[in-house]
Amino acid sequence: MSEDEILKLLPEKLLEKAYDDLASSPAKEISKVGVDIVKTARLFLAPLQITATFQDRFENFLRKATKRIPEERQLEPPPEIVGPAVRQMQYLSDQNPLWAMFEELLTQSADSESIKNVHPSFAVLISQLSADEATLILELQKQDFTIVDTLDLNRIENRFFNLQIEKSSVPLQLLANPGHLKLYCSHLESLSLVEWPVEKQTPIQSAGVQTGVRRNSKIRLTEFGKLFASVCIPPDGFTQAKSNTN
Template sequence: MKEELEIVEKLSNSKVVEKIYDDGLSSPVVEVSKIGTDLVKSARLILAPLQLAATFQDRFEIFLKKFNNRVEEEHQVQPPAELTSVCLERMKYIDLDNPLWEMFEELLIKSMSKDSISQVHPSFGQIIGQLSPDEALLMYELNKGAFLVTDQMDLNDQSNRFENHRVLSSTIPKDKLANPEAFDIYYAHLESLSLIKWPVTNEDPVRIGGRQTGTKRNSQIHLTDFGKLFVAACIPEAGFSTIS
C-alpha cells in the first residue's frame, strides 16, 4: 500500500507524468499505479501539481476513461488551472453516486475539449461546490421547462395587507427531492447565485360582491441566461445517471 501511494503521489507531478508517458511504464508498475499508459496523457492535462488522494484514485481513473471515450486526442486541450484545482479538490470528497460528481465530471470534460471549452467559465467549478444534490436536480428539471405556480392570498382590510398565502397548483417536482421541505432555502440559494428567478406573470384581484377580498397570482420559476449557460456546461445532456 505504501508503494502504491508513493507512485500515485509522483503521478501528480506533471513532469513525472510526462516522462512516464514518453518512456512507457512496465506492466507491473501500471498495475500498481492503476493508471494505465493509455490514460496517462489525459492525466497529464489536468494533474499539474495536484495530488491524488488514495480514495480518489479509482474514481479518477473512471473519469479519465470517460474523458478519453468522449474527446478524441486531437481535440484535447489543457483546461484552466483555476478550474481544475477547484473541481478535483471538491471531487475528492464526493461519491460516484452523487449528482455533483457528474456535474464536476461534465464541466472538466467540456473544459478539456477545444470544441466546448468556450462554454466554460472558471466560476462554474466554485458554483457546483456550493450546491446540494437537490439543487442540482432542480437545475436539471428547470432546463426541461419552467415550474408553474398559482397561489392566492386574502386581503386584510384592517391592515391593508395580503395574508393567508396558499398554493393552489404547482409543477415544482418536490416529490423528486430528498428534502422537499427545504425547497424555499434551495430557491433562495439558487437565486442568490443568479441561476434562477421567480417572476409573477400575471395577477388578478379576487372579488366577492364587487369588493376585493384577495389576489390570485400566476408565476413561474425559470433559469436565468447565466443559469442556462451553467446548465449547458455542467449538467449531462441525458441527465443524472444516479437519479431515476
C-alpha cells in the same frame, strides 16, 4: 489509459504545484521524486491528501473523458476550473448529482470545442449547490415550472398572508426535501441561476371587496443559468446518482 492521455487532462501548472508541495522543492527538481511516479494522476492528487478510493474514481473519470473527447480536440483545462473541482469532488460520493456535474464541467473544459462556454465561476457554483438544487436545475433545463397560488388580504394591516398553492408543475417528488423549495429557489436566485417572476396577478373579490390575490408565476433559468446547465448537466442527466443527499 496511457500516461500521455492522463497528463493531457491535468493542467501543467497544477502538476508543478503538486510536485512543489510533495517534494518541498522547486518543480525543476522534480527528477528527485522519480519520473515514473511523477507522470501519474495519483501524484497529482497526493498533495491534496486524497484517499486511494477517490484516486481510483478520479482516474475512472479521466478514462471516460478521454473516450468522449476526440484526441485532436483534447486540451489542457484551465487550472482555475480543475483546482476547485478536484478539491470539492473528494468530499462527494460518485452517486451524488454534484459529482456528475463536476465530471461534466471538467470534460467540457478539456474539449477545444466546448471550452468557450465554460465560465471560471462554474466550479465554485457547483460547490455551493445541494443535490436537490442540482435536480431542480436539471428539470428546469427541460421546461419552466408554472405555479398558481393565492394570498389572503389583511385590509386592516394592508398586507397579504396565508400563501396557498393551487397548481404547480414543480416535480417535488424528485426532491429529498420538497419543503425547502422556497429556500432552494431563493438560493439559486442569489447565484443568478434562476428567476421566479410573477407574470399575472388577479384580485380575488367577495361582495365587491378585494379579499386576496391570485398569482401566476414561473420558475425558470436565467440566461446565465441556461449556460451553466448546458455545460454542467450531463447529457443523460444524473442516471448514476442513486442518492439525493441534500
